[in-house]
Amino acid sequence: MTPEQFLEFARVLPEPLLLVSGEGELLATNKPVADMLGLRRKQLRGKMLFELVTESANDIIKYLQACSSSRAMVIGSLTLRKNDGQTLICRSQGAVIQPWSGKSSALILLRLENRVVATSNFILLNEKIDELAKEVHRRKQAESALKKANQELEIRVEERTTALQETLNELQLTQTQLIQAEKMSSLGQMVAGIAHEINNPVSFIYGNLHHAHKYTQDLLRLVQIYQQFFPNTPPEIQEQVEKIDLDFLIEDITKLFQSMKVGTERIQEIVKSLRNFSRLDEAELKQVNIHEGIDSTLMILEHRLQATHEYPEIKVIKKYSQLPNVTCYPSQLNQVFMNILANAIDALEAAANKDKQKLTNNNPEILIKTEVIDKKWIVVSIADNGLGINEQVRSKLFDPFFTTKAVGKGTGLGLYISYQIIVEKHKGQLSCFSVPGKGAELVIKIPISSVS
Numbered sequence: 001m002t003p004e005q006f007l008e009f010a011r012v013l014p015e016p017l018l019l020v021s022g023e024g025e026l027l028a029t030n031k032p033v034a035d036m037l038g039l040r041r042k043q044l045r046g047k048m049l050f051e052l053v054t055e056s057a058n059d060i061i062k063y064l065q066a067c068s069s070s071r072a073m074v075i076g077s078l079t080l081r082k083n084d085g086q087t088l089i090c091r092s093q094g095a096v097i098q099p100w101s102g103k104s105s106a107l108i109l110l111r112l113e114n115r116v117v118a119t120s121n122f123i124l125l126n127e128k129i130d131e132l133a134k135e136v137h138r139r140k141q142a143e144s145a146l147k148k149a150n151q152e153l154e155i156r157v158e159e160r161t162t163a164l165q166e167t168l169n170e171l172q173l174t175q176t177q178l179i180q181a182e183k184m185s186s187l188g189q190m191v192a193g194i195a196h197e198i199n200n201p202v203s204f205i206y207g208n209l210h211h212a213h214k215y216t217q218d219l220l221r222l223v224q225i226y227q228q229f230f231p232n233t234p235p236e237i238q239e240q241v242e243k244i245d246l247d248f249l250i251e252d253i254t255k256l257f258q259s260m261k262v263g264t265e266r267i268q269e270i271v272k273s274l275r276n277f278s279r280l281d282e283a284e285l286k287q288v289n290i291h292e293g294i295d296s297t298l299m300i301l302e303h304r305l306q307a308t309h310e311y312p313e314i315k316v317i318k319k320y321s322q323l324p325n326v327t328c329y330p331s332q333l334n335q336v337f338m339n340i341l342a343n344a345i346d347a348l349e350a351a352a353n354k355d356k357q358k359l360t361n362n363n364p365e366i367l368i369k370t371e372v373i374d375k376k377w378i379v380v381s382i383a384d385n386g387l388g389i390n391e392q393v394r395s396k397l398f399d400p401f402f403t404t405k406a407v408g409k410g411t412g413l414g415l416y417i418s419y420q421i422i423v424e425k426h427k428g429q430l431s432c433f434s435v436p437g438k439g440a441e442l443v444i445k446i447p448i449s450s451v452s
């Protein structure tokens, strides 16, 4: 590149450019260089580079030599002496455009860059980077805050879902309890109603029986006195005496009254049991005799224990121990006995149905045992020799609505409710033991007095 070509080329460029010889002679410059120095371009003609800078001629020559012997750009620093006496530190990028030869000196192009501008640009850039970094930091913080908020929201949603699930479970529990309570309370009311209705007429009968017996005795006595004083009775009377078999009548009527008395007493006992079972007036904690509860429940189920043309009689064996009175909710405990005993009867009937097909003998039995374990606990065990319960059924036994019985026969609530009554209400335990094919045993363990 000749100095003329350089000028042509450099004129259009806004950057300060200098073309110098290997010895440092200024061969051409553009206007930005002159502006930098505060001179006119004309004034620069023929000058040596070291005349315009504070660096020594030696240093300048060395730099230019480095430029001319390198293929890459060589960075240097020049401190320009401005026309107004001030100095200006520049970064210089030097590149050889024509290397040294025997004939001519090297030609080097220098590109100057005002350090202050560069530095301020640098500062600006730094500030920009700083701002950007801050922005990135801000965004990161916002992102992590968002993430945290999201997580919190998720946790809250989860908590709400759990709370809703719990409420749903509670509602389902209440619903099943209501169904069972309704079932039991209508049974209880019916039983109590029947007991009341029967009680009144039975009381009349029982009350009058004594008088009726006495009056008949009086009348018979009178007949005897008649017979004594008038032994020769007319044939009509004699005929009637024979017809009614008076001697037998006199002997039998006492027995008759006796059995009527036993019968009415039995009815009164049944009524008492029915009342005991329903215990409508005893929704609160009471100290009661557990055996009375079991017996009255058995009384209600009596018709299912008797032999029919379909099923053999179910024998109930009681092995009661001496039990203290237990503080409990009596009507609820009776519900439990009812549910467990009804299940045992169902299992024995199912076994009888199976046996019929195999034509084997069947001696259906329910064994009820009561025991005091220690000062705190008593146990009631109700075992049957029915079909028993396999492991699969046993694991779901206390689940609501779990039933293996036909539609309309079982709702699957009996043991579920019993479990609630024993475990939740009485802080006791309800467990089931079974050898499939041989029978099942339900064991109720309840505290004697510590129901909270």
Ligand SMILES: Nc1ncnc2c1ncn2[C@@H]1O[C@H](COP(=O)(O)OP(=O)(O)OP(=O)(O)O)[C@@H](O)[C@H]1O
Residues within 6 Å of the ligand: 339, 343, 344, 347, 384, 386, 387, 388, 389, 393, 397, 402, 403, 404, 405, 409, 410, 411, 412, 413, 414, 415, 416, 439, 440, 441
């Ligand atoms: N003594 C038992 N022998 C064999 N299986 C039993 C016995 N007791 C309960 N089960 C089984 O447990 C299931 C659940 O009993 P649960 O009393 O809860 O309901 P259910 O008797 O089917 O219906 P519900 O009592 O509501 O009328 C029964 O369907 C039955 O399969």
Ligand SMILES: [Mg+2]
Residues within 6 Å of the ligand: 339, 342, 343, 410, 413, 414, 415
């Ligand atoms: Mg049942």
